[in-house]
Amino acid sequence: DAGVTQSPTHLIKTRGQQVTLRCSPKSGHDTVSWYQQALGQGPQFIFQYYEEEERQRGNFPDRFSGHQFPNYSSELNVNALLLGDSALYLCASSSIAGGRGNEQFFGPGTRLTVL
Amino acid sequence: AQSVTQLDSQVPVFEEAPVELRCNYSSSVSVYLFWYVQYPNQGLQLLLKYLSGSTLVESINGFEAEFNKSQTSFHLRKPSVHISDTAEYFCAVSASGNEKLTFGTGTRLTIIP
Numbered sequence: 001d002a003g004v005t006q007s008p009t010h011l012i013k014t015r016g017q018q019v020t021l022r023c024s025p026k027s028g029h030d031t032v033s034w035y036q037q038a039l040g041q042g043p044q045f046i047f048q049y050y051e052e053e054e055r056q057r058g059n060f061p062d063r064f065s066g067h068q069f070p071n072y073s074s075e076l077n078v079n080a081l082l083l084g085d086s087a088l089y090l091c092a093s094s095s096i097a098g099g100r101g102n103e104q105f106f107g108p109g110t111r112l113t114v115l
Numbered sequence: 116a117q118s119v120t121q122l123d124s125q126v127p128v129f130e131e132a133p134v135e136l137r138c139n140y141s142s143s144v145s146v147y148l149f150w151y152v153q154y155p156n157q158g159l160q161l162l163l164k165y166l167s168g169s170t171l172v173e174s175i176n177g178f179e180a181e182f183n184k185s186q187t188s189f190h191l192r193k194p195s196v197h198i199s200d201t202a203e204y205f206c207a208v209s210a211s212g213n214e215k216l217t218f219g220t221g222t223r224l225t226i227i228p
Contacts, residue, residue: 033215042205042218043159056215090158104216106159
């Protein structure tokens with residue numbers, strides 16, 4: 001089992017650009033959540049996708065959008081990048097079918113630097 | 116709304132000494148509680164979780180945490196720490212395991228040889 005995988009590992013962009021991050025969930029999982037972890041902070045929930053729809057959303061602007069594909073993989077898109085978007089972006093997967101106690105498994109993250 | 120407070124941002128401990136990392140939470144509904152560990156330049160790994168039942172939960176590497184509903188706490192303890200325990204520890208709450216996790220700001224555990 002490969003676990004949760006994310007790509008790319010690192011990314012450098014300039015202000016105003018757009019970026020796409022990718023996540024493949026753990027085998028058997030159908031739900032993907034995205035978190036932003038700024039330096040020295042705890043992860044902040046961005047949104048969650050299930051059955052190709054956004055199921056929950058945190059307090060992030062519309063510049064942050066996502067998508068889930070039929071194979072359960074997911075993308076996080078950020079438009080009009082700001083310096084403050086520099087962070088580690090974490091993807092987590094879980095299984096709705098597994099019940100309420102089913103935990104989320106995290107990937108290694110994508111380190112985004114905005115210059 | 117839910118919130119998590121980790122009272123200590125940094126905790127230095129001598130090797131083989133005991134440690135307690137504190138976590139308090141606030142929620143208007145019943146919650147599930149988690150401790151995650153993050154080693155340098157890595158993602159988060161689940162250390163242990165409380166869903167229901169026994170209030171004392173244990174991990175495979177010697178950590179334990181006790182859910183205290185009256186004090187809304189979920190402190191993490193280990194009786195004897197090792198150099199390999201050096202990491203950032205995050206407490207988190209969720210209305211269910213599948214829903215959004217609300218994290219604390221983390222506690223950096225440093226083991227002194």
